[in-house]
């Protein structure tokens with residue numbers, strides 16, 4: 001995918017302040033600190049389009065980005081960070097569920113899981129919503145650079161067991177090495193329905 005432009009549009013918490021729907025949209029979801037913002041930056045090749053942080057739970061809003069004047073990427077707030085105030089935690093579910101249920105231009109969700117963690121109730125809750133709402137889901141195992149190649153299959157087992165998804169449903173990705181970037185792009189382009197419209 002050739003990126004000609006990538007710009008931040010706005011942040012929002014509820015439908016009243018989402019930007020107008022302009023072209024197809026893809027959202028990025030997963031627990032806090034899993035690497036959502038890093039994945040977006042890596043995909044669009046802008047190191048600082050989205051703020052990333054060592055402190056989990058920094059992104060507590062829906063952040064909308066417009067790419068190539070053609071489609072949108074939405075960085076969803078991360079869940080599951082213990083130190084977030086209770087009122088912020090309570091707001092997360094309705095904020096994300098409302099977006100998933102109401103955004104007509106949403107074509108798919110990239111769902112990130114850390115390769116070293118067993119998916120927990122919040123991860124599985126999100127997967128349930130995506131299935132219920134029939135939103136095409138692109139499961140991505142992140143931070144794959146943290147696991148030796150020989151250990152990867154073993155590392156994947158608890159993730160397959162808890163999610164019930166087959167191994168080939170997952171793409172592996174590393175924001176450090178860029179491994180998996182092309183694979184994730186291909187799946188996003190397909191979800192957005194842009195096949196044939198974009199050149200490398």
Ligand SMILES: Nc1nc2c(ncn2[C@@H]2O[C@H](COP(=O)(O)OP(=O)(O)OP(=O)(O)O)[C@@H](O)[C@H]2O)c(=O)[nH]1
Nearest residue numbers: 033034035036037038052053057059078143174175
């Ligand atoms: N080793 C490694 N570190 C990564 C990778 N992706 C992200 N990180 C690091 O993980 C931390 C969190 O990354 P973010 O991209 O900010 O995570 P996030 O999911 O956007 O987090 P929230 O905004 O808090 O929900 C940062 O210190 C990143 O540098 C990866 O593929 N490999």
Ligand SMILES: [Mg+2]
Nearest residue numbers: 036037051059
């Ligand atoms: Mg983030």
